[in-house]
Amino acid sequence: MASVKILRPGYFKMVNEEGCEATCTISLITDAGKKIIVDTGNVGEGKEIKKALKKNGLSPSDIDYVIITHYHPDHIGNNSLFENATFVDGVETFVENKFHFFEEKYTITKNVTVIRTPGHYSNDDCSVIVKTDKGTIAIAGDLFWSDEKNLPPFIFKKKLLMKSRAKIVKMADFIIPGHGDMFKVSKKK
Numbered sequence: 218m219a220s221v222k223i224l225r226p227g228y229f230k231m232v233n234e235e236g237c238e239a240t241c242t243i244s245l246i247t248d249a250g251k252k253i254i255v256d257t258g259n260v261g262e263g264k265e266i267k268k269a270l271k272k273n274g275l276s277p278s279d280i281d282y283v284i285i286t287h288y289h290p291d292h293i294g295n296n297s298l299f300e301n302a303t304f305v306d307g308v309e310t311f312v313e314n315k316f317h318f319f320e321e322k323y324t325i326t327k328n329v330t331v332i333r334t335p336g337h338y339s340n341d342d343c344s345v346i347v348k349t350d351k352g353t354i355a356i357a358g359d360l361f362w363s364d365e366k367n368l369p370p371f372i373f374k375k376k377l378l379m380k381s382r383a384k385i386v387k388m389a390d391f392i393i394p395g396h397g398d399m400f401k402v403s404k405k406k
């Protein structure tokens with residue numbers, strides 16, 4: 218089974234009508250010897266990420282995969298820190314100039330699958346489904362903002378978003394949202 222650790226929980230705060238403070242939740246998955254990071258925070262947060270990795274006996278060069286849930290700036294700021302990683306988003310994997318496309322889902326290891334969950338930022342947003350000893354954990358980016366109820370303040374297409382959320386709620390026992398800590402899914406199918 219895979220293990221999931223939140224390297225740094227995200228948060229969000231409106232400062233006034235014209236601005237906010239935001240950092241995203243950054244997660245570390247380990248499965249079958251592969252080290253996987255989900256989302257990489259804001260530009261300038263590299264130091265904090267390195268520190269959090271070090272606590273887990275890792276450095277950025279040890280990371281095999283970086284999963285990009287979507288392309289908002291607070292989720293991709295330190296992608297270039299991970300020089301040995303294969304990058305995965307909702308439609309493709311890439312290393313340097315080589316892109317490989319996939320349909321709907323991409324299996325990284327036996328217990329770690331990336332699935333498309335559109336609606337928050339684009340048609341191509343994704344979530345990561347991780348099978349662990351505790352149950353299934355979905356790392357969902359901003360599809361879930363901070364808990365099961367709160368909607369993200371920015372929505373690309375609400376109908377798509379609600380459909381993707383329902384899909385994740387059905388699949389997952391726990392959800393790691395884009396700007397908060399892990400929570401337990403309340404109702405099962």
Ligand SMILES: [Zn+2]
Nearest residue numbers: 287289338359
């Ligand atoms: Zn976002």
